[in-house]
Amino acid sequence: MTASTDVRRLRIHVLRYNPAEPEKAARIQTYELDEAEGMTLFIVLSELREKHDPSLQFDFVCRAGVCGSCGMVVNGQPGLACRTLTAELPADITLAPLPTFELIGDLSVNTGKWMREMTERLEAWVHAKQQEVDLRRHEEHMDPDLADEVYELDRCIECGCCVAACGTAHMRTDFVGAVGLNKVARFSLDPRDGRTDADMYELVGNDDGVFGCMSLLACNDLCPKELPLQSQIAYLRRRMAKQA
Amino acid sequence: MRIVYSDVLVIGGGLAGLRVAIGVRRRGFDPLVLSLVPPKRSHSVAAQGGMQASLGNVIKGDGDNEDVHFEDTVRGSDWGADQQVVRMFVNTAPKAVRELAAWGVPWSRVRRGDREVIINGQKVTLTERDEAHGLIAQRDFGGTKKWRTCYASDGTGHSMLFAMGDRAIAEGIPVLERTEALALIHDGRRCHGAVVRDLITGELAACVARATVVATGGAGRLYRVTTNAVINEGIGHALALETGVAALGNMEAVQFHPTGIFPAGILVTEGCRGDGGLLRDAEGHRFMPDYEPEKKELASRDVVSRRMEEHIKKGHAHKSRFGEHLWLDITLLGRAHIERNLREVKDICRYFLGLDPADKWIPVRPAQHYTMGGVRTDHTGQNPSLAGLFAAGESACWDMHGFNRLGGNSVAETVVAGMIVGEFVADYCEGAELEVSTGLVREFIAREQAYLDGLCSGGGKEDPSALRVAMQEIMTAKVGIFRDGGDLAAAVEELRELYVRSNGIVVASRAAGANPELVTAYRTQKMLRLALTVAGGALARTESRGAHFRADYPQRNDQQWLKRTLATWPNPEADLPTLSYEPLDVMTMELPPGWRGYGARNQIEHPDTERRAQQVAEVRERLSGEGRFAVQEALMPYEQLLPESIRGRNERLGEKLP
């Protein structure tokens, strides 16, 4: 690998809009740069900001695919930018902010606010059976397989890709999304949570909840953490339908 | 001028900050949390490996208890830690794990019966006890005598932070997301809150509170190659430093993790080696046993990192396009194990290296990982010079890690510190009313506003990104794993030049809103100050201790250096920090200085060490029939230091509570 001749020239088209400057219309801005080995979109965007355009807005935190900050639409599909290698994309790369979330500027969106509201709405935390635990004593026992199963669903990083990928969420802004439904599934599975199916029905037994889902399954197919959203939503739907 | 009032301003929404906020809320006070990012995106989320707590549920953890954890931690710190704080910590860690279990962390659990594991490259069958079935499991980690690291598969930090974040939401704790603290408001004696900047609108406001807690995490971005998140820029450290009053402790103590993937620096967990993974060189030779016959790959991080760099220097590295590196081999653990317990590692290899670690070795090289230094506090988390200023988590130095922290002790520290400091903050609030003049608040906001305006309109021409990159290069090249006087002196000099140049930083972009270029600009000068405290402290400390290794002073020198570095920046016009030192008292140590059990064995003794060692031996002898608690109590009482609500012994399979 010596030649610079076979280095690709990447053309990065970024959808730009800064709500703080409403007088400037949304536009696609194109930048060009040379591809490097092992280049990710994190490297691309950092370089663009450092060398070409310091005003470019985007979010990265862990840059290792675990914090969920950098969800954006890459050539039409939502994904985590930090772990997207340019080698896997054509030379023309179009980047847009995740739709359905409040836009902060350019590629930066307010997923945090959305997720907090969802968590509050779905009361997505363990509702302990007994209030006080004696921390000096042994923890409650839990079947090792069940612990693993709960962990499987606990892996969601709230990146918002499932919501951005969801046709239902595009049309209906109050839909809780796969992320919300997965949370409910996760807490129903957790033996430490005292809530029953009837309690969960209160939260998602409506058309903004599990019955709003139209099973387009883009959430399942594009989830960066490969969560079993298809089966979990189906399972939840069956359980909630039993409440009828 | 917008002023937001609360009882407790918590700067930082990671594990430490959130736990403090929950603690004060439970005591009836109103906390307000600030975070650069949504709290669940804080870097605590990246901890993969686990959390140390001496539960001793697995058979390899049998016999573990606070005493063993204590000794491991103190040895790990190379005797730099405050031993009373370590005691408080090890006694609270099991409670922290159990609290998190109740809040929903899906800790991996013990399964009764036989299972096959890899120890020291060999397959071994372990038989777990019936009565342990369903209790929280532990795995092996570097620098520990027992298997003590509790984990949730390999997403421990993620599960912890999400449980904590959800708990905070459940308790209705308000969080100002995307809000950055720019300066602490203080009058030289007491801290009253902070000037903050909204990272969406760019507006300044003041958050005024009775107590202010810095829980801003690490400062890895001072270095070019780091496992830390891009937001770990040490701004919280700098806030305290810039008060001119509060001190930072031991900033030269910087940990390098042995296994950052090469070249990106993304971490693959210590759990890889804990579970049996091996380090190999270019020839495929497993080299760690040659250097560390006892603990091999599982010596403490500073030692393994140093041995790796040493081995690279000897010419055994694999040479790639981007430079030299070694290999981490986990193929021997088998695909099933990797796909179940080390999935994050598998993902990282797949997405960032394009390889499958079940088939291929992982290219690794040590990378900056952890900031042992931090805002100096006493055991309550409060800064001794600025009342009402507290610190917890990685940004604090209270000081339980000394010169090297053990893997798994950090997330444990964040939660434990949150539990302890939260109580003390509440105690403080009970005795301290909110009293601050709006004049002072106005003055601080005006000062910050003027500074930002200056950056945008100043006549300079320095590019902040360029200065920052230069700083990171210097830190990595000259203030890294192997240090020596010449390099360090050069580093201090070059950093000073950069610092002077940073007065001429100019921001070209006029974008309304947060303006990312402006953000880079104002953080860069803060980071340069911090880099100078690290390099300056390292230059002054003419010994090797823990992660701080001086090639020109390879011995640990207890005689002269059994003391903590304190860095302040009293004069804003100065271009260097002021260093002073706080001695550690050997005569009160439960574990007097000695050999760590791994690494070099050539310290220069402190004059008191022998005397204290004798005392300790006598006490142990005298109380030998009285049980471990009596011995401990006689050597170094600490329980009175803990908040009452979290005192008490911890139940174990072998140690039932009455």
Place this chain on the structure above:
Amino acid sequence: MTNTLAGRLAVNASVPVQASRWPARLDLAQSISGLLLALFMWGHMLFVSSILISQDAMWTITKLFEGYFFFGRSYPGIVAVIIALVFGLFILHAGLALRKFPANYRQYALFRHHMRGMKHEDTTLWYWQVMTGFALFFLATAHLWWMLTHPGNIGPFASADRVWGDNFWILYLFLLFAVELHGGIGLYRLAVKWGVFEGDDPAASRRKLRTVKWTITAFLIVLGLATLAAYVKIGMAHEDQRGERYTPAWVEHPEEHAP
């Protein structure tokens, strides 16, 4: 602790509030009505395509439904009742499905834009399900209404006359594609929606389901086209004797046909 569910319920203990069960019922009803309609359409296709075997076969099946073999004579009223039931089910299903339709142009445009960018098969299929569903409002209604009012006009000749002579072939051509696409996608979606046939590896099962779905749809469309062609052919040949009813050679006493 009023911000927890338990707390809120405790506060409201005197007035037990419970979320409506209707969303669950409606969702179930939509799925069940869809399932029944799809199954009916499979059967329907098999019955009408019996013409490909022979005209006798088609006649026999028709008469079976009219009760001829049970009562010795035909009661088209039975067919009318079946049609009415199907019609009712259809209206119910259409009504329930309307809940999922884009409510306005904005929603429609958002979805289209999203779908085009994503290029995600199941998302695109949903669009086609909506489009075909929309078409069925009219196409199926026309067909069902006609059949309901002419329940006796089913048979090798009667149907062929309608198809060719009355130009129903145009309607049926569109109807065929709309129904098969809509039903196929619908059945597939029902399976993934409720998690049936998931097996141990839901992703693999879903891939299989999709293959099966496309195979069935393709088969039914081909079958449908062939059937339609058969009726067209009969219709053309029978153009001169429009109105005449088919009677198999082996039937001794052809029925009187009430006009």
